[in-house]
Amino acid sequence: MENKLIAHSLIKAHGKYLVIRRNKIKRGQKNVYPAHWDIPGGRVEVGELPRMAAIRECREEVGLEIELENILHEDSNLDGQLVFTRLVYAAHLLVDSKTDVNLDFEEHDQYRWITGLGDLAGENVVPYLQSLLK
Helix, strand or coil: CEEEEEEEEEEEECCEEEEEEECCEECCEECCCCCCEECCEEECCCCCCHHHHHHHHHHHHHCCCEEEEEEEEEEEEEECCEEEEEEEEEEEECCCCCCCCCCCCCCEEEEEEECCHHHHCCCCECHHHHHHHC
């Protein structure tokens, strides 16, 4: 059985959270949870610590420099012979960093700063994020 570790960051700035909407197609392949709102994150690479992966993924996906706080959420799922484990860190922008979001359009097509799930009423949201922001 193989394990896949995923690290995300829930970024809060000025009382709002950053969310990004997943593309339907990601780098030529059908995406998981297409057109769903999510937060920056992705796979922890071999030899990489989860905290560093969350920071790297944020930089790659939205172009922001962040500092991580504590782990807010952990969940694991079994998909055949693959175990997915997700860690979500609370995060905030570095004091002197830019605040302009620069999306990687290969992965995400929109971003929003929201105060809560009500700002996404009627839209698709990945399941773990629903439990984090309720």
